[in-house]
Amino acid sequence: MILHNMIYTLPEVSLLAGIIHMFLLYIMAYESAKVYSRAAKFWIIMSLFWEVATQGKSFSPLYFDNDSYTLLFNLIVGVLSYIMISLSATWFVTENKTGCKYYVLLLSALIGIKLLISSINLVSLLFSYILLIYIHYRMLGISYEKIPSEAPSRYVGISGIIIIIFALGFLYINKLQDGNVEYTEVKELFSSNRKSLELYLSAISLLIPFLYSIGIAPFHITAEDKTGKSILPVSHYFALIAPVAFWGCFIKLNIELMTAYKEELSEVYKIFALLSVVFGAMGANARINLHRILSYSSMYHFGVVLMLLSFFSIAIDFSAFIYLFVYILSLNGCYLVFYSLRSHGEYLSSVASLSGLAETRSYTTGALLVSLFSFIGLPPLIGFLGQLNVVSELLKQESYISLGVILFFLLILSKSYLEIVKTAYFEHKVKTYDSENKLVILYTVLSVICIVIIAFNPQGLFEILKDMFYVISI
Amino acid sequence: MSSYQLLGLILIPLIGSIFTLTAKYDKNYAVSNIFNVSILSLLANVSLILYIFSQCNLEESGLQLVESFHWVDYPKVEIYLGVDIFSLLIILSVNLSFLVAEICLYRKTERAKTLIASELLFIGLCNGYFIAADVLSFYIFFVSSGTPLIILISTYGSQRKKTVLIRFSIYNLIGALLLLVSIIMMCEAQKGDVLLSEAGKINFKGGTEYFVWLSIFFAFISRLPIWPFHYWISSINSSLKNPLVFLVGNLIPLIGLYGFIRFWPNTVPETIAIHAPIFEIICIITMLFIALVSLSHKDMRYKLFAYTTVYYLVYLTSIFLPTDVLKLNIGYSLYSYIIIITILSFLISHIEHQKKELGIYGTGGILCYMPRASKCLSLFILAGIGLPVTSLFWNNFIIISEIFNYNLILGIMVILSIFLVSLSLLEELYKLKDKSSAATECIMGGDLSTKHYIVYIGCLIILFLSFFKPLWFVY
Numbered sequence: 001m002i003l004h005n006m007i008y009t010l011p012e013v014s015l016l017a018g019i020i021h022m023f024l025l026y027i028m029a030y031e032s033a034k035v036y037s038r039a040a041k042f043w044i045i046m047s048l049f050w051e052v053a054t055q056g057k058s059f060s061p062l063y064f065d066n067d068s069y070t071l072l073f074n075l076i077v078g079v080l081s082y083i084m085i086s087l088s089a090t091w092f093v094t095e096n097k098t099g100c101k102y103y104v105l106l107l108s109a110l111i112g113i114k115l116l117i118s119s120i121n122l123v124s125l126l127f128s129y130i131l132l133i134y135i136h137y138r139m140l141g142i143s144y145e146k147i148p149s150e151a152p153s154r155y156v157g158i159s160g161i162i163i164i165i166f167a168l169g170f171l172y173i174n175k176l177q178d179g180n181v182e183y184t185e186v187k188e189l190f191s192s193n194r195k196s197l198e199l200y201l202s203a204i205s206l207l208i209p210f211l212y213s214i215g216i217a218p219f220h221i222t223a224e225d226k227t228g229k230s231i232l233p234v235s236h237y238f239a240l241i242a243p244v245a246f247w248g249c250f251i252k253l254n255i256e257l258m259t260a261y262k263e264e265l266s267e268v269y270k271i272f273a274l275l276s277v278v279f280g281a282m283g284a285n286a287r288i289n290l291h292r293i294l295s296y297s298s299m300y301h302f303g304v305v306l307m308l309l310s311f312f313s314i315a316i317d318f319s320a321f322i323y324l325f326v327y328i329l330s331l332n333g334c335y336l337v338f339y340s341l342r343s344h345g346e347y348l349s350s351v352a353s354l355s356g357l358a359e360t361r362s363y364t365t366g367a368l369l370v371s372l373f374s375f376i377g378l379p380p381l382i383g384f385l386g387q388l389n390v391v392s393e394l395l396k397q398e399s400y401i402s403l404g405v406i407l408f409f410l411l412i413l414s415k416s417y418l419e420i421v422k423t424a425y426f427e428h429k430v431k432t433y434d435s436e437n438k439l440v441i442l443y444t445v446l447s448v449i450c451i452v453i454i455a456f457n458p459q460g461l462f463e464i465l466k467d468m469f470y471v472i473s474i
Numbered sequence: 475m476s477s478y479q480l481l482g483l484i485l486i487p488l489i490g491s492i493f494t495l496t497a498k499y500d501k502n503y504a505v506s507n508i509f510n511v512s513i514l515s516l517l518a519n520v521s522l523i524l525y526i527f528s529q530c531n532l533e534e535s536g537l538q539l540v541e542s543f544h545w546v547d548y549p550k551v552e553i554y555l556g557v558d559i560f561s562l563l564i565i566l567s568v569n570l571s572f573l574v575a576e577i578c579l580y581r582k583t584e585r586a587k588t589l590i591a592s593e594l595l596f597i598g599l600c601n602g603y604f605i606a607a608d609v610l611s612f613y614i615f616f617v618s619s620g621t622p623l624i625i626l627i628s629t630y631g632s633q634r635k636k637t638v639l640i641r642f643s644i645y646n647l648i649g650a651l652l653l654l655v656s657i658i659m660m661c662e663a664q665k666g667d668v669l670l671s672e673a674g675k676i677n678f679k680g681g682t683e684y685f686v687w688l689s690i691f692f693a694f695i696s697r698l699p700i701w702p703f704h705y706w707i708s709s710i711n712s713s714l715k716n717p718l719v720f721l722v723g724n725l726i727p728l729i730g731l732y733g734f735i736r737f738w739p740n741t742v743p744e745t746i747a748i749h750a751p752i753f754e755i756i757c758i759i760t761m762l763f764i765a766l767v768s769l770s771h772k773d774m775r776y777k778l779f780a781y782t783t784v785y786y787l788v789y790l791t792s793i794f795l796p797t798d799v800l801k802l803n804i805g806y807s808l809y810s811y812i813i814i815i816t817i818l819s820f821l822i823s824h825i826e827h828q829k830k831e832l833g834i835y836g837t838g839g840i841l842c843y844m845p846r847a848s849k850c851l852s853l854f855i856l857a858g859i860g861l862p863v864t865s866l867f868w869n870n871f872i873i874i875s876e877i878f879n880y881n882l883i884l885g886i887m888v889i890l891s892i893f894l895v896s897l898s899l900l901e902e903l904y905k906l907k908d909k910s911s912a913a914t915e916c917i918m919g920g921d922l923s924t925k926h927y928i929v930y931i932g933c934l935i936i937l938f939l940s941f942f943k944p945l946w947f948v949y
């Protein structure tokens with residue numbers, strides 16, 4: 001039995017081994033970012049391998065449960081991390097840094113994410129959430145600027161308050177349950193005490209940390225800091241991997257824990273969703289930094305996902321997941337392009353730095369165009385499938401006002417995307433771009449192929465995703 | 475049921491586009507390859523269209539050779555493709571036009587890769603739009619055909635017109651989103667995908683019906699140079715100097731027009747059809763306005779744009795008539811019309827190019843030293859404005875007669891617009907041929923090449939044969 005449990009920890013142990021490997025490389029004074037990157041990639045692949053091999057098994061069934069739902073999110077996170085690590089090596093080489101701290105924190109974050117998504121107990125949920133917040137704080141601290149940013153201290157301050165709210169809710173439920181805080185038990189508690197205001201507030205206090213971490217308005221206080229003010233590899237992590245992990249956990253919480261309060265929460269979610277849609281679209285138009293534009297654009301798209309989740313139906317939740325999935329694919333395409341934007345060894349992030357990009361980098365501009373058009377939902381790109389799901393579900397639910405608001409603000413959001421396109425195609429070239437890394441080109445081409453090809457025949461992929469996702473409702 | 479022939483019409487240009495993108499950056503060898511791939515793709519497509527024609531029953535008015543493909547389950551979407559004689563004629567003329575354009579432009583362009591890849595993508599998506607038989611695939615192809623347009627306009631448009639691109643994109647996006655909502659409402663009402671021919675049978679309650687149909691029409695109007703959207707399309711077209719891109723720009727209204735043709739004559743419910751006079755009035759005002767502007771305009775390209783716009787609006791006006799017998803006449807007329815505007819845009823480009831090469835300020839009398847260009851331009855302008863040598867003559871005669879039959883004032887306004895725009899073109903032709911204003915004889919040698927001359931005369935022969943029997947190529 002102990003041997004079995006040890007085997008079931010291998011996905012996490014692989015990542016832990018990766019951290020030790022990094023430490024050894026550091027002791028041996030390796031100074032090439034590529035060495036650290038290779039090691040990190042190897043251990044991520046090992047972790048994914050064990051994840052698949054030990055699917056459905058958990059080293060501690062009381063606190064964690066691995067099923068195909070957790071596997072689905074872990075695979076998405078793993079693949080995205082692999083791509084990110086491959087490309088971040090070029091970033092660190094250009095900056096003449098080893099990136100050791102970044103890779104260690106990333107592997108630690110992946111352990112935290114695995115624990116968070118597979119949690120079935122509030123204790124493990126709280127523990128893994130605090131662990132992730134701490135790792136995120138340290139990640140935000142990776143900066144090579146002479147003047148240190150205020151973002152990490154602001155982040156830790158606000159996150160501290162959020163963790164206190166989470167802990168208060170947890171402690172109240174823990175007290176009522178005498179320490180028995182498994183999801184199934186807590187769900188029963190919520191169902192049998194629906195009228196209790198204290199319990200309702202406790203339930204809310206469990207959700208707020210996730211809404212905050214995802215960046216849903218009005219809890220988006222640090223969202224712009226995370227993706228807009230950090231270095232490119234960290235921004236990439238906060239834009240893609242962290243949201244996927246938190247969404248994975250949030251959707252699970254909704255389905256496994258919060259159904260008792262679905263009527264009350266539905267209206268709350270809708271308000272937050274519409275706020276995110278409005279703030280996201282307006283904010284994106286007010287920014288001139290590409291990372292920040294995408295940060296607000298994410299707020300808009302996550303608002304749409306939350307709107308779908310507000311109906312508390314597994315079929316609509318799956319539509320929300322599809323929307324999230326296609327959005328993440330398109331966003332990844334955008335970030336891959338950012339790794340190509342380099343002039344005299346400096347990575348560029350302002351919209352103005354794209355001026356005349358199409359003159360010398362027609363393929364890169366084309367890839368950016370495909371990703372941006374996919375965000376808008378233009379067929380035949382993959383974004384259209386997400387948009388089709390959203391419009392179809394909202395019409396089915398007769399949420400005409402919500403649909404109207406979402407579509408109207410999509411138009412406003414599109415204006416910010418079109419400004420990027422306009423700058424890349426129409427403005428005169430002001431920068432000389434450095435030659436592109438072949439790996440970046442390869443990943444960009446693969447990303448564009450994914451965005452275009454999946455839309456042509458998505459049925460097979462959707463079937464697999466559906467089978468993995470629907471496990472959560474059983 | 476499914477023989478993949480119609481799917482082939484979409485896929486051949488798309489595959490050609492991918493091949494084009496893989497070509498190396500080489501000024502001579504690769505550019506030739508790009509054009510060869512493109513010409514071969516279009517030749518294959520034209521041959522396939524002729525083969526599909528041979529399988530169709532010319533007497534049948536409904537959709538033929540229907541193909542269906544399962545796409546996704548969430549929500550359930552089934553893609554239906556089908557053709558009738560009308561849509562096949564449009565597809566043939568568009569593919570033939572681009573084939574002619576490719577042959578004429580062979581290797582003489584900047585950024586050949588972007589141009590040809592986008593153009594082939596546009597053709598593939600346009601073909602898809604013309605053969606879409608259900609509302610959802612119709613939407614997909616309608617919206618997606620806008621993407622290559624944006625790339626082409628961004629790449630080849632004037633730098634001063636950058637705000638126009640944003641306006642174009644926003645208008646189209648508004649139209650696309652409204653169309654999407656309406657179409658999904660239709661699908662929800664029917665609990666599944668809806669065939670285009672059955673769209674009008676869906677019962678919506680009062681306000682919803684107006685919302686659905688007005689949204690659909692708004693989407694199509696956003697691609698037509700009708701008030702209040704007349705500005706962007708004329709701005710875009712006047713800034714496009716590359717003849718192939720100019721041709722693409724001139725086909726944007728065809729997409730909007732085709733949408734109306736597919737939805738209006740049989741499909742629109744009676745409650746909506748009674749509002750047709752509003753659309754007719756808007757069409758007439760725009761038509762007259764553009765025709766009058768063309769008289770005062772000095773740019774030959776604008777005159778051609780005005781000509782194409784007026785004719786598109788004549789076709790549109792005829793669609794709003796309370797009859798469905800004109801559809802095939804519109805098809806025959808459009809077939810000739812699209813080929814004519816293709817040749818005219820190339821001839822104008824040739825003249826402008828020679829003017830630029832020789833450093834001449836005005837084009838007055840330039841045709842005196844270009845006998846081949848002079849013959850071709852004269853013949854095609856005359857054919858365009860009604861010389862009885864093409865199917866345009868007979869069918870426009872029938873269309874205009876029907877408009878007169880419906881409303882005398884409407885008929886007079888249509889004739890007046892056509893007269894003004896024809897006058898404007900003839901005036902320009904006269905200037906180009908007027909020997910007294912010819913600048914110098916140094917422009918000798920700037921005439922059309924033999925290849926171009928043969929291609930243009932070949933097109934004229936094709937059009938001339940259609941005068942006697944529009945479907946002469948079907949056996």
